[in-house]
Amino acid sequence: MSNTQGRPARPRSPTRRQITAIAMAAVTTASLMSSTAYGQSVDLSQWSPEYIRSIAGTETYDTAGHCASVVPLDYTGRLTYWWTGPTEASPQIEHEINDAFWAAWAETYPNIETDAQNIDYNQLLDRLRTTLLGNAAPMVIRLQILGGVEFASKGYFQELKPEDIGYETADFWPGAMKSVTWDGTTYGVPTNNETMAMIWNADIFERAGLDPEAPPATWADVVEYSKKIHDELGISGYGLVARQNAGNTPFRFMPQLWAFGGGALDEAEETPSYEQVYLDNDGTKAALQAAYDMYVRDKSVPTSALTNTQNENQAPFIAGQLAMMIAHPSEYAKMVDLAGQATGADKEVADTVVENMRYGLIPEGPERRAVVFGGSNMHFINDEYVEGGFDEQAAKAIACFWNSPEWSTKLAWTGSNPGNLAGFKTEWMKERLDTIKFLDVTTSMLPSGIPFPVIPEATEIMNIIVPDMLQNVLTERMAVDEAAADAAAKVESLLGGGL
Template identity: 25%
Template sequence: MKAMLKTMAIASIACATTLAALPAAAVEISFYYPIAVSGPLTKIIDAMAADFEKANPDIKVKPIYSGNYGETLAKALTANKSGSPPQVAVLVASDTLTLIDEDAVAPMDQFVKTPADKAWLDGFFPAFMMNGRYLGKTYGVPFQRSTQVMYWNKDEFKAAGLDPDKPPQNWDQLVEYGKKLTKQDASGKVTQWGLIVPSGVTSHWFLQGFTTQNQAKLTNEAGTEAYLHTPAAIEALSFWTDLARKHKIMQEGIIDTGNAPNEFIGGRAAIMFHSTGNLTNVKNNAKFPFGVAMLPERKQRGSATGGGNIYIFKKSSPEQLEASFKFVKWMTSAPQAARWGIATGYVAGRQDAWDTPEMKQYQKDFPPASVALQQLPFCAPEFETHAGPRTTKALEDAIAASLTGTKTPDKALADAQAEANRILRSYK
């Protein structure tokens, strides 16, 4: 009996000390994140959250994997409507206006108080900040960002008599090289295309490569107007359409976005335009030497930024909001941004992340990783307006109609413009 009492006493003391070791009330925040690159990345996120908790014992983070981008948005907005949103979420950068219109997210500016906070906010690349800003406030900061780059198969360049270290520099060269790289068998069937540009999911984003090079601006900053039917935009879409229909260096019709890398890796296309998100995939799976470069220029170099920003949801307690800001700051800080960038292939969103020793080593081991960085000054933000999904659909319908030949580029974009005007009328 005495022994038992003693054990109990020790146990309760042990309990008390553990309790005392814990802070009085740990704030709990939930963190929704999508995974858009394959692999066991959930484990990396869990490890990052655990490291954050170690550094901030008074905050508990619950990372919740929530599908792809679209599903994460649906999940976050559903939870938000029933009054229990996540505190922090990673969502598409160009969903900023949707989140603001749903009154879901809080601007970062309201948490920025110290000079250190300000330095943190100013440290991101301006190209990655455009989608997340609205009316002078910053709602989303870069977490997992990407841009389009050009991949080319060096073996095929050699076989076609081209310099394997010199990718096409402009639109004319792209067509010229593409013709040399397109191969046919005896019956005239194409066995290898010169070029592959995806036109399935997010085709609007691939159009933005061409429009940015042609200096066509597609929206105004407030997201209340779309400029789709402009001479520069029409010329860009015509060029893309002609690659397949006139120059015959690309497969006709719609090219599946998710499957395009497989075509490149499988040797069925010699040049590919795709997201930097594919770097790791191509590096691991291509059996030939390949190069990565900026997209070819027209009036200028150009590409579009894509990927996900990190947001703070406003329907949370003040303690949770403060904890969320700490978490966001930590997740996007130089060491963590570098860690996530190296693990995933995403473009780290701030210069100081690129200056860390780990990142320097990574660039040295894998030089293509820094191409996106060099191209950043020429990047446009991803297409974004109010009622974004609907205007984007209008634009993507126009692209599909033009690429499949059911409408001329001019007519397709005129229709898209009329549709966008109708959708945006109520936001003026």
Template identity: 25%
Template sequence: MTNRLLLASMVTLAGSTGLATALQAEEISFIVCGDEIDPLYVGYIEEWEAANPDFPIATEVVGWGQCQDKVTTLAAAGTPVSLAYVGSRTLKQFALNDLIVPVPMTEEEKGAYYNYVPDTVTFDGTQWGVPVAFSTKALYWNKDLFEAAGLDPEVPPTTWAEKIAFAQQITEKTDAAGYGLVAKTFDNTMHQFLHWVYTNDGLIIDAEGNIVMDSPQVLAALTALKDITPFSEEGPTAYEQNEVRAIWLDGGVAMIEASPGAANLATEAGMNWGVAPLPLGPDAKGPGTLLITDSLAVFKGTGVEDKAIEFAKFITSPEKQWAYEMAAGLTPLRPVHSDELVAEKPYWKPFLDGIEFGGPEPLLTDYVGLQNAMIEMVQSVVTDAAEPAAALTKAAGELEQYK
């Protein structure tokens, strides 16, 4: 649907300079994923259009389930949208198919982000999108279930070995499962596994584009996942992360990995909860987490590429982005006001601490192929259809075709 803001700006231009001038304006079409445009974005667009009347913004809201497919279909058909909200994991595929343009960043711009955030939109030394949303995870636990199992409710696990041992004790001594395991055929099964990888200094693909996941660090992660499966909710292949979170909120599991938004949900549910950095594997160098970003991608062939880049950087400028993140409950992309955030809401600290040793989603040429190979690997291990070493070697071989 065309944004009412565009229509309003057209009417304004028609009244001041004539309808012909309004019709000559070079429209920047913008696909936004979700159910509605964030109210802050409405204000940002109004501000942009006031300063750039010849480049009005025409927004279209597309649901999360269809958004990526629509953007891809339009670009492949030669009728691209000017700007779109996409998962950063898709950027390499778009770029190699000559569908998007680079989004140059100065060293100052890159340096303003948290460590590794620019890496989520970079390959071959070039940035291909403007980061717009950021997610990190931490470990949440139900203090009442810890106490019921004979564990100290104020002391969460700090290592994988402790997490597995705590999960076993909770499973054996309460009616709840110790750990919420995500293994459904859904993208966040891969995401949740990558938290294990990045809390053990593991990698999927290195800086030169080599698949390096068949390593002792990643094998240890997959083995730990197998070891904790008996102490997780029954039938984990039926659950994605939001469904696991719902079981946790209902008291059915004691520990989950989740984003900052779970804090408010737990409080609303009346849970006695805590949050801490993700437990670490034996090779960890420090707190880690998967660093997931979404980005604004600028598509090729619209004639307004430069202005679309300018608009993308305008609405994600530090203060505007910070306001959007705080309204949406997102991990900050930049440490603009992080000290004040932690002082006001201490539970944010583990979500920020994990960034230093975190890692990005792997940028491959076929994200769906990557995702499917990783999901199949996880599912084969948690269902005992394959041993971790064999499953890992098989998945690593499959990923070679998607580099």
């Protein structure tokens, strides 16, 4: 097609006008790139425990002063907010920080009437789904990293990016921003990001004849160590978790799957398309076989793994009946709490466990070292689905306050990391590193983090299909190949619009 309209054809060499335009574009691009670079709080390319320590405590922030520029502190309004906060299983310090947050919030924005509900992790999604159907949802919700895309794709969430609440996109992990992006639009702000680590009891390792200071380096080592511990001491080696319909299961099984080169889809690849199913590839089968070997062949993991969540692993671990498990950095604080509550002979055992607790990187497999890039995101719900209507200023105020470098760090105290990367520079981050043992280990797993597929079907795949596949193998209802093929067929059907 041509639009020359009789004029002579355009010469091949650029005109002066074109050269000017190209130069302008280059300058603008460079300027944008440089402002992004300057805007980024930390240098992710240098990420290491040493780097994290070197930047901690280098900057101070005025949370109220910053949020006042987003929403005036005397704003009068109403806020409804749901999130999953501290539970009975959380260490005491999490409860104290939670109380301190709400006290600070009430002091900073005294005229915003707030109805905040702390809802159990396994119930939050169901409750949101139900209330959305009845237009009775809260204005603001903080959801697990896996949960948001389903609602964004259905049009329940408002567009929301860090810039809307006074921060920059570059202040958040790129992987985290990916998890709040659907169809090219940003629908949330990452509140915290977490990766887990391998915890082990050095005393049990020593008694079983293993090097007490060396965690299993590979998943094959995990199988071997678990068997050795069980055979030598008669206790469980690795804290396998395989309950159906529970988020805990994929968080602990997917790192194993990815390490062997498996996956639900191609989420572990550099540029995932989320269209290829990996559940029946050799990597997935190898991971399933390893789980089978531990549960069925060696019986070296808790028999109750099929009905357990991670919470049920805490008691045997503090009682010295479990040697290894994958857990958050908060597990150490929890164990210290539990040891503090123990009495008599139990106290002695618990103190020995705490003294011998060690954190190491999650083992690697033939393909990679991997961990679930977890965490939570904050979302604004569209006005028509909110009970009593959406109060934009109140919502922005809580989002600014919660995601500030200060509270983003404090609210992630023992279990996670600040979503706002500027939090890593705060005095509170320095305090965390100084007081929380092993925090640098779990934090240094972040670059190995792989987010779950950012597709609406992700919750069903991760919370239902993957645990079902694992259970089918562990109960010997299906052979490894059959279970992998069954799960892959279910995912393919689901992605194809079927059941």
